Amino acid sequence: MTDTAVNRPAAGKPGLRIGTAPDSWGVWFPDDPKQVPWQRFLDEVVDAGYSWIELGPYGYLPTDPHQLEDELGSRGLKLSAGTVFTGFHKGEDQWQRAWDQALAVAGLAAKLGAEHLVVIPDLWRSDATSEVLESRTLTDEQWAKLAAGHDRLGKALLEEFGVKQQFHSHADSHIGTTREVLRFLDETDPRYTNLCLDTGHFAYYGGDSVKLIEQRPERIGYLHLKQVDPSLLFDVLKNDVPFATAVAQGIMIEPPHGVPELAPVxxxxxxxxxxxxxxxxxxxxxxxxDRPLPIARRTREHIFGCTHLARIR
Structure with missing residues (x-):
């Protein structure tokens, strides 16, 4: 394949839509005194040069669709996706928990034009307390429950909201390594379940994002762009450091100082x-x-400086 072919965007468009999320401002919870207030987050997103954002944890941004539409619209911002958390491997009782979240989050996101729901699996180790909650690996029976639950959720999201489910592998979860991600794809239906490929979380367990995209292009529905600090990663893994502790230590590092390179992805x-x-x-x-805004600005500048296949809108 020639260099021209490699760099030619599909459908002749100018590149992927680049956005940001509350996570890049240190937001993990709907309400936490350590986190930046939501109004400041929205203002700084604009200052950093973005026009697309994710909803973040439900309840951080306003949940009234009219208020949220006004707040985003007055700043020229648009919504790409919401996020929910699931634990389908645990059994049938997890369906109602997932659907209750979907009704709230997908319901709000869809009203603002978002077409995606990022779905994160429950962690085997708590990101709030670092407590080990269950085994790190799934049995074959749990794998079957996990796959069936996500396909059911994806089908329901499409039918109810016209929203696509994008599954997010995650550090300290049961789906993290390349083999686990590939097994998940093999056991789920591409009509209803595809990937939010998070380059940082995939690299956390040694995954090669470009290789995965090449191998399963039909299953890539959404991207999260982040980098892991390779000089810290092996210490984290060797010493079994909980993910939340690793974050506090700086495991997810500002581009371009980590891996993977984002332009090839x-x-x-x-x-x-x-x-x-x-x-x-x-x-x-x-x-x-005061830390997130300069990083967000520099990261946008880095991405637009390292590839021409990126766009703000």
Whole structure:
């Protein structure tokens, strides 16, 4: 394949839509005194040069659709996705919990034009307390429950809201390594369940994002762009450091100082579909309030400086 072919975006569009998220401002919870107030977050997103954002934890931004539409519209911002958390491997009783979240989050996001719901699996180790909650691996029976639950959720989201489910592998969760992600894809239906490929979380367990995109292009529905600090990663893994502690230590590092390189990820994904969102995230929970804005600005400048297959709108 020639360099021209590699760099030619699908459908002749100018590149992936680049956005950001409350996570890049250290927001993990709907309400926490350590976090930046939501009004300041929205103002700083604009200052940093973005026009697309995610909803973040439900309840952080206003949940009244008219208020949220006014707040975003007055700043020229648009919504790409919401987020929910699921634990389908635990059994049938998890369905109602997932659907109750979906009714609230997808219901709000869809009213503002978002077409995606990022779905994060429950962690085997708590990100709030670092307590080990269950086994790190799933039995075959749990795998079957996990896959069936996500396909059911994805089908319901499409039918009820016209929203696509994008599954997010995660550090300290049961789906993190390359083999686990591939098994998840093999056991789920591409009509209802695809990936939010988070480049940082995938690299956390040694995953190669570009290779995964090349192998399963039809399953890439959404991107989270972040980098892992490779000089810290092996200490984290060797010493079994909980993910939340690793975040406090700076495991998710400002680009371009970590891995993977983001330009090849963007360029490989652009060959699939340039309507795919690439949302910048940098896990920084507990950070000082003045820290996120300069990083967000520099990260946007880095991405637009390293590839021409990126766009703001």
């Amino acid at each position: 963007i360029e490989e994904t652009a060959k699939i579909d340039t309507d795919i969102f690439a949302i910048i995230e940098q896990d920084m929970y507990g950070c000082e309030l």
